[in-house]
Amino acid sequence: MQYWLFKSEPDEYSIDSLKAEKNSIGRWDGIRNYQARNLIRDDIKVGDGVLFYHSSCKTVGIAGFASVVSEPYPDPLQFDPESKYFDIKATQDKPRWVSIDIKYESHAKSFLPLTTIKATPALDDMVLVKRSRLSIQPVSKDQWAFIVNATKTDLQR
DNA sequence: GCCAACGTTGGC
């Protein structure tokens, strides 16, 4: 089992959006970065764990947990001229971009802000800290375990 | 809204 971090802008698609989907399963689409695509296509497997990260918003950080529930398949948006993710160079025979489905697992009982991640020595090797722009990135087993532990009690109360 | 850090494009 492997672990990953997926970034999403909560104004577009938040962990609550995922939870609200039918069976709490949503399609992760609109990936238009080759590195991220290659991870989805080649490395990410059914059953892998996903950290759901909220980016470009008031408080950025890890909002909850999900899991991978499908094999990769062609992203339908690349064929849709109405979509902002339409790609004129993609064809049904030779699709360029892939999606996978993920399933909501849980909210972090305490939201883990990026500022805390950066201030935590156990987490400062995260790709998030080092190469912040990658929208899908690997997370180590130790990082995952640390984050599961760090978010399981609500420190706000 | 600014801007740094990338990633992509396209001329040569």
Place this chain on the structure above:
DNA sequence: GCCAACGTTGGC
């Protein structure tokens, strides 16, 4: 294949 110009991401 280089690299300048341009576009995008994403924190602040």
